[in-house]
Amino acid sequence: MRIAVRTGAGAPCPTTAAHEDIPVNVLLDHLAEFREGFIGTVWLTVASSVLALLLGVVLAGFRVSPVPPLRFFGAAWVTLFRNTPLTLLFLTIWFAVPQVFDFGFDPWTKALIVLSVYTSSFVCEAVRSGINTVPLGQAEAARSIGMTFFQTLGSIVLPQAVRTVLPPLSSIFIALTKNSAIAGAFSVTELFGWQKVLSDQGFAIAWLFLWVALGYLVITFTISGLFRLLERSLEVAR
Amino acid sequence: MSSSVLYDAPGPKARMRNRIYSVIGTAAIIGLAVVVVMRLADRGHFESEVWNTFNYSNVRETIRDGILTTLKVFALAGVLSLVLGVLLAVARASDHRPVRWLATGFIELFRAIPLLITIYALWVLFLTYKGDLGAIGENNGFWALVLGLAVYNGAVQAEVLRAGFNAVPRGQVEAAYALGLRKSQVMTMLLLPQAVRSMLPTIISQLVVTLKDTSLGYIITYSELLYAGRQLANTTLVNGQYIYVPVIMVVGTIYVAMCLALSALATWIEKRGRRTKTGIAVAAAAEPAEAPGVLDPAAVPAPAAAAGETGDAPLAAPAREAEGPKAAEGPKGPEGDTGEPRGDSDGPVGKSN
Numbered sequence: 001m002r003i004a005v006r007t008g009a010g011a012p013c014p015t016t017a018a019h020e021d022i023p024v025n026v027l028l029d030h031l032a033e034f035r036e037g038f039i040g041t042v043w044l045t046v047a048s049s050v051l052a053l054l055l056g057v058v059l060a061g062f063r064v065s066p067v068p069p070l071r072f073f074g075a076a077w078v079t080l081f082r083n084t085p086l087t088l089l090f091l092t093i094w095f096a097v098p099q100v101f102d103f104g105f106d107p108w109t110k111a112l113i114v115l116s117v118y119t120s121s122f123v124c125e126a127v128r129s130g131i132n133t134v135p136l137g138q139a140e141a142a143r144s145i146g147m148t149f150f151q152t153l154g155s156i157v158l159p160q161a162v163r164t165v166l167p168p169l170s171s172i173f174i175a176l177t178k179n180s181a182i183a184g185a186f187s188v189t190e191l192f193g194w195q196k197v198l199s200d201q202g203f204a205i206a207w208l209f210l211w212v213a214l215g216y217l218v219i220t221f222t223i224s225g226l227f228r229l230l231e232r233s234l235e236v237a238r
Numbered sequence: 239m240s241s242s243v244l245y246d247a248p249g250p251k252a253r254m255r256n257r258i259y260s261v262i263g264t265a266a267i268i269g270l271a272v273v274v275v276m277r278l279a280d281r282g283h284f285e286s287e288v289w290n291t292f293n294y295s296n297v298r299e300t301i302r303d304g305i306l307t308t309l310k311v312f313a314l315a316g317v318l319s320l321v322l323g324v325l326l327a328v329a330r331a332s333d334h335r336p337v338r339w340l341a342t343g344f345i346e347l348f349r350a351i352p353l354l355i356t357i358y359a360l361w362v363l364f365l366t367y368k369g370d371l372g373a374i375g376e377n378n379g380f381w382a383l384v385l386g387l388a389v390y391n392g393a394v395q396a397e398v399l400r401a402g403f404n405a406v407p408r409g410q411v412e413a414a415y416a417l418g419l420r421k422s423q424v425m426t427m428l429l430l431p432q433a434v435r436s437m438l439p440t441i442i443s444q445l446v447v448t449l450k451d452t453s454l455g456y457i458i459t460y461s462e463l464l465y466a467g468r469q470l471a472n473t474t475l476v477n478g479q480y481i482y483v484p485v486i487m488v489v490g491t492i493y494v495a496m497c498l499a500l501s502a503l504a505t506w507i508e509k510r511g512r513r514t515k516t517g518i519a520v521a522a523a524a525e526p527a528e529a530p531g532v533l534d535p536a537a538v539p540a541p542a543a544a545a546g547e548t549g550d551a552p553l554a555a556p557a558r559e560a561e562g563p564k565a566a567e568g569p570k571g572p573e574g575d576t577g578e579p580r581g582d583s584d585g586p587v588g589k590s591n
Contacts, residue, residue, distance in 0.1 A: 066245045066256055069263035083446075083497035085453035087464055088490055095471075095482035100277045139244055149245045157244065181352035185457040192355060199362050209359040213351045220350050 027211045030198060037184075037194035038215050044111060044190060045177045045219065051116035052176065053169075056123025061153060063128055074124065081121040086179055089114045090186050111183035119176045126168040130161035163234055170227035174220045181216075191215050283483040288476045292488065297470060304466030305492060311383055311452045311462055316445050318388035323395025327433075328425060330396060331403060341396070348393040354454055357386030361458045379460030383452065391448045398440050402433025405518050432518060439511070439523035442504035446497050453493070463489060 027034060062074035081089070093110045105113070134157050142156040184192030195212045199205050248256055278284060291297050329341035348356065361382035368375035406429055414424045434441070455462040461469065471485040504523035511520025 064244055066248065066252075067259045067263055069260050069267060073263070073267055079498070080494065083450075083494045083501065084490060085450040085464065085493055087453040087456050088486070088493060091456075091464070091468065092486050092490070096486050099281050099283065099483055100274050143244075143246060152244050178352035181354040182454070182457070185354065192352065192358070195355065195358065199358075205359050205362040205366070209355065212355055213347070216352060216355070217350050 027207070030194070033194055033197075034191075034211065034215070036189055037191040040188065040190035040193075041177070041180055041215070042219060044108070044115070044180045044183060044188065045173070048112050048115035048119060048180070049173050049176060051112065052119035052123050052172075055116060055120035057127055057158075059120060059124040060127035060131065063124065064131060064153070066149060078121045078124055081118055082125075084118075086114070086118055086182055089118055090182060094186065107183075107186060107188050111180070111186065111188045115176060115180060115183065118179070119172060122172045122175070123169065126165050126172060127158075127161065129168075130165035131157055133164045134160045163231070163236075166227055166231050166234070170224055173223050173227075177216065177219050177223065278483060281483075282477050282479070285477060288481055288484055291474055291476060291481060292484070297474070300466055300470050301463075301488065301492075304461065304463035304489075307461065307466070308449075308452050308455075308463040311380065311387070311455065312445075312449045315384045315387035315391065315452070316448050318384065319391035319395055319448060320441070322388055322392025323399055324430070326392060326396035327399035327403065328430075330400060331425070331429075333421065345393040345396050348389050349397070351390075353386060353390045353451055354457060356390060357382055357454055357458060360386050379455065379458055382458060383455045383460055383462070386454075387448055387451055391444060391451075394444055394447075395441060398437050398444060399430075399433050401440075401521070402437040403429050405436055405521075406432050407518070435520070436511075436518045437521050439504045439508035440521045442500060442507065443523050446500045446504070449497060449500060450493070463492065 059074045059077055062070040063078075065071060090111075093114050097110075098104055131153075138156055138160060139152055142152040147156070180190060181192040184190045184194075184196065187193070191212045195205075195208045198208055246252070275284075282288065292301075326341050326345055329337050330345065332338050332341070361378060364371060364374060364378035364382055368378060371378075374381045410428060410432075411424055414428050419427070452462055453464045456464040456468065459465060467485045467489040471480050471482045474481045501523070508520055508523040
């Protein structure tokens with residue numbers, strides 16, 4: 001992926017003008033920082049995807065469970081976090097959460113927590129509607145041969161829900177990639193941070209915008225490609 | 239599938255067990271809440287002096303102005319995004335290849351780029367050419383936020399409307415051409431009204447996203463509600479500490495209330511649309527930017543939106559089966575965000591040549 005970005009960078013800007021005048025080669029001169037930002041974005045996206053997926057599946061389990069307080073907790077979580085702006089959540093963990101806990105986190109961990117919590121509410125809804133598309137008879141059959149709630153959910157319903165959940169998950173993770181840009185504004189190393197720092201140094205914003213956009217395009221296309229591969233490998237003839 | 243199928247109607251033993259779980263669960267949730275409240279109270283965030291600051295008229299005016307600014311940005315960005323969405327959707331259904339390609343490129347580019355990146359780039363651009371831009375240069379934060387939101391959400395709304403166009407049965411378009419209607423008449427009298435009607439819940443849900451994203455103005459230091467709140471907390475010192483916690487509580491409640499009100503409207507329209515028997519199916523009130531399944535015309539009647547309601551599943555399975563041969567016509571997967579031109583990108587209008 002990185003190689004593709006590099007060669008793509010070389011092609012449209014063959015001029016070797018000093019970057020103070022015509023900063024078209026801003027990418028080549030700051031390749032190390034760009035790479036750092038790119039890896040930062042990828043790493044943050046991957047880590048929070050995994051955490052959001054775990055949290056989201058557990059919450060979806062809560063929402064269909066026989067225990068009312070857990071159902072209520074799941075519903076409250078989803079309603080709260082789906083209707084709160086992500087920037088406000090960032091502010092909350094930066095200024096309000098340290099008042100509750102004595103120990104602090106570094107900015108990267110805080111960003112990871114915020115992104116996972118926010119995304120988990122969307123994952124939960126996707127998984128729950130996936131559970132709802134599994135034919136009724138499947139769960140009935142599982143129940144009638146004596147499976148427990150966890151067995152029914154874990155070995156019958158969830159594996160079949162995976163196929164319908166994959167397409168929405170793909171775009172939830174693409175949205176997560178895009179949302180991770182906000183972490184850059186809160187001093188986490190990633191692509192938006194690169195754009196911000198260099199634009200503060202006076203480089204032309206158009207070129208920075210182009211390179212950062214290209215970086216995000218590479219990540220989002222990789223995600224949708226991976227999910228298409230997954231969908232194809234899980235496809236069954238009906 | 240109704241979730242109650244996952245477990246039997248509980249017998250005496252299971253009822254006892256569930257009751258114990260309920261008690262433990264409730265205790266855990268309440269305990270967590272109590273711990274958080276106690277800790278915050280320990281640090282003096284619930285002192286009357288702290289909350290008394292909200293009785294000062296200038297504090298109230300700051301918050302009111304923040305809300306008004308957020309609503310102003312939202313109103314303008316919402317209207318612009320809808321106008322842009324209609325234009326882009328019509329352009330993408332055009333017969334002329336260059337127009338179609340331009341619209342497709344614009345939509346896919348701006349949907350793929352984080353909104354923050356677009357807003358920041360516009361802001362820096364406006365700051366750089368401040369002198370030449372007149373009113374826009376004066377109000378650079380406002381216009382960067384509005385135009386960034388309009389461009390991104392316009393691209394998403396265009397996709398929503400395109401899904402609406404695709405949901406209109408092809409026979410209607412053919413009948414219209416057979417009656418001698420022109421392309422523009424088919425678009426304005428047939429496709430657009432039905433697309434808007436069927437996609438209204440999704441359009442409003444995307445407006446909720448627009449409203450939430452106005453808070454990105456915080457990052458370009460434009461004083462909408464969130465930034466105004468931050469400034470307020472930053473300059474108000476009570477009992478030796480800044481009032482971040484109360485301000486976050488107040489501002490958060492306002493945001494959640496505004497978004498919930500708009501979401502409730504979307505859900506209400508969806509439910510209302512489901513009641514009527516005529517016309518094409520009304521789409522789910524889901525946010526297309528986060529869940530692209532709603533943009534897939536094949537998925538419109540899917541039970542994703544009706545999740546949680548019982549008795550939907552038996553209908554859903556045959557519906558998906560019936561979609562099978564139709565989906566096989568073109569390579570349109572349930573994917574909405576891939577940026578891949580779909581097989582049916584000529585749109586219904588292009589079919590008529």
